Amino acid sequence: MVATPVRARRSDGDRSRAAILDAAARLATVEGLEGLSIGRLADYIGMSKSGLYAHFGSKEELQLAAIDTAASIFTAEVIDPARAADGALARLEALCDSFLSYVEREVFPGGCFFAAVSAELDSHPGAVKEKLRELQRAWLDLLERRVGAAQEAGELDPAEDAGQLAFELNAMCAMGNAVFVLQGDPNALERARRGFLARLAVAAS
Amino acid sequence: MVATPVRARRSDGDRSRAAILDAAARLATVEGLEGLSIGRLADYIGMSKSGLYAHFGSKEELQLAAIDTAASIFTAEVIDPARAADGALARLEALCDSFLSYVEREVFPGGCFFAAVSAELDSHPGAVKEKLRELQRAWLDLLERRVGAAQEAGELDPAEDAGQLAFELNAMCAMGNAVFVLQGDPNALERARRGFLARLAVAAS
DNA sequence: TCCTAGATAGCACGATCGGTCGTTCCTTCT
DNA sequence: AGAAGGAACGACCGATCGTGCTATCTAGGA
Numbered sequence: 001m002v003a004t005p006v007r008a009r010r011s012d013g014d015r016s017r018a019a020i021l022d023a024a025a026r027l028a029t030v031e032g033l034e035g036l037s038i039g040r041l042a043d044y045i046g047m048s049k050s051g052l053y054a055h056f057g058s059k060e061e062l063q064l065a066a067i068d069t070a071a072s073i074f075t076a077e078v079i080d081p082a083r084a085a086d087g088a089l090a091r092l093e094a095l096c097d098s099f100l101s102y103v104e105r106e107v108f109p110g111g112c113f114f115a116a117v118s119a120e121l122d123s124h125p126g127a128v129k130e131k132l133r134e135l136q137r138a139w140l141d142l143l144e145r146r147v148g149a150a151q152e153a154g155e156l157d158p159a160e161d162a163g164q165l166a167f168e169l170n171a172m173c174a175m176g177n178a179v180f181v182l183q184g185d186p187n188a189l190e191r192a193r194r195g196f197l198a199r200l201a202v203a204a205s
Numbered sequence: 206m207v208a209t210p211v212r213a214r215r216s217d218g219d220r221s222r223a224a225i226l227d228a229a230a231r232l233a234t235v236e237g238l239e240g241l242s243i244g245r246l247a248d249y250i251g252m253s254k255s256g257l258y259a260h261f262g263s264k265e266e267l268q269l270a271a272i273d274t275a276a277s278i279f280t281a282e283v284i285d286p287a288r289a290a291d292g293a294l295a296r297l298e299a300l301c302d303s304f305l306s307y308v309e310r311e312v313f314p315g316g317c318f319f320a321a322v323s324a325e326l327d328s329h330p331g332a333v334k335e336k337l338r339e340l341q342r343a344w345l346d347l348l349e350r351r352v353g354a355a356q357e358a359g360e361l362d363p364a365e366d367a368g369q370l371a372f373e374l375n376a377m378c379a380m381g382n383a384v385f386v387l388q389g390d391p392n393a394l395e396r397a398r399r400g401f402l403a404r405l406a407v408a409a410s
Numbered sequence: 411t412c413c414t415a416g417a418t419a420g421c422a423c424g425a426t427c428g429g430t431c432g433t434t435c436c437t438t439c440t
Numbered sequence: 441a442g443a444a445g446g447a448a449c450g451a452c453c454g455a456t457c458g459t460g461c462t463a464t465c466t467a468g469g470a
Contacts, residue, residue, distance in 0.1 A: 029328065030328040030329075032237065032239070032240075032325055034237070034240055035237075035239055035240070035325075109328065110327070110328040111327070111328075115324060116324055116327075116328075118324075118383065118387055119320060119321055119323075119324035119325065119383070120237055120240075120324065120325055122315070122316070122321075122383075122386045122387040123234065123235040123314065123315040123316075123321075123386065124235075129387075132387065133387050133388060136384070136387055136388070137388065140384075163396075164396055164399060164400070167380065167384070167393075167396045167397075167400065168376075168377065168380075168396075168400045170380060171376040171377050171379070171380035171397075171400065172373065172376050174376070174379070174380055174383065175372065175373075175375060175376035175379055175380070178323065178324070178327075178379065179341070179345075179372070181327045181328065182323055182327040182334075182337065182338050182341055183338060183341070183342065188372075191368075191369055191372045191373075192372075192376075194369060195369070195372065195373045195376065202407060
């Protein structure tokens with residue numbers, strides 16, 4: 001056993017790393033995770049390419065860390081605010097609304113991070129795809145749990161297939177993002193909102 | 206006025222160009238339209254880079270032509286087969302079914318061409334984005350016309366907002382593609398199918 | 411107050427990028 | 441049959457890609 005004398009990372013390094021990842025997550029929604037190059041990212045945040053690169057062992061590690069950062073932003077901007085609502089059904093509605101708001105507020109310049117990046121890498125087997133796959137799974141599971149809670153609270157028909165309903169609600173929100181970003185039409189988000197509200201009305205017991 | 210003495214293109218050139226564009230459209234769903242490089246495309250179809258490149262004045266022209274080719278494939282594989290169905294509502298259903306089948310049959314190795322490529326370029330202003338925007342618009346309009354026809358035939362409630370319904374049907378199909386490609390789960394297509402069928406049942410008068 | 415490890419920069423590498431040559435081959439038109 | 445122009449090629453351009461190595465600086469623990 002070799003006792004590795006761990007030395008704490010320096011605070012300026014931590015700040016740099018955080019700034020790099022924040023910029024990487026945001027730029028990736030425009031350039032893509034592959035299209036985003038180390039050199040341009042370094043220029044963007046005013047650092048040397050090698051100085052930036054030293055924080056990560058490879059581009060893939062940078063991509064994985066950027067996805068983690070994006071997931072944190074997503075949690076803070078979409079999931080957490082929706083916890084405040086009163087009642088199970090209200091929390092589910094708030095979650096969908098919160099997603100549409102996060103798209104409209106352009107938290108990421110290229111729309112929803114995961115929509116932008118998943119389509120790019122869903123055909124590239126590897127650790128990056130795997131992480132995106134798990135995060136999509138987790139998001140759908142979260143929606144499904146919220147549906148289940150509303151069913152248990154007697155606010156949604158317990159006969160509804162929770163997974164199916166979660167799939168459909170997410171379909172509305174994702175389509176709102178896709179049309180909003182490509183067409184530049186805020187009406188798309190309103191369409192998505194009307195869509196999931198009507199679907200929830202049908203599912204009400 | 207200078208009379209330009211037009212000379213017909215050679216037939217072998219036409220065949221090459223078609224082969225290039227077919228490969229480009231299919232590879233673009235995996236590598237992306239930007240990620241697809243001239244050199245790799247040339248290797249893939251067994252041609253020299255410069256020989257391939259001579260067919261197009263720039264990479265953007267190649268991208269635009271590949272999108273046209275993909276649109277033709279989409280029409281042949283999705284839109285045309287759905288014309289055969291009997292009755293307006295049946296034609297609408299067949300259109301959605303046809304889309305899901307086109308995804309499942311992996312006409313493009315990376316799922317729906319437009320889903321794969323739109324997310325990549327929706328934040329890059331230019332002719333390519335513009336063309337993708339118009340094609341998305343045209344697809345939504347087609348769905349809306351099919352909805353309108355079913356309403357006129359008395360098979361769908363005329364009180365339904367046709368544009369809204371088209372949006373929601375497309376949301377189901379697009380989400381089916383997205384989950385199928387990323388999770389590799391054919392169940393996603395069944396979910397999409399159940400989703401649009403249930404939505405049409407609600408819209409039935 | 412030193413000492414050291416972490417943070418950053420400079421420089422260079424091999425590979426590949428989109429794109430342009432000049433040249434040769436071959437199909438088509440006269 | 442001969443001329444002409446499209447098709448395809450190999451070589452090459454400058455730029456940029458991801459990725460190393462090395463030197464310098466500086467913050468933090470002793």
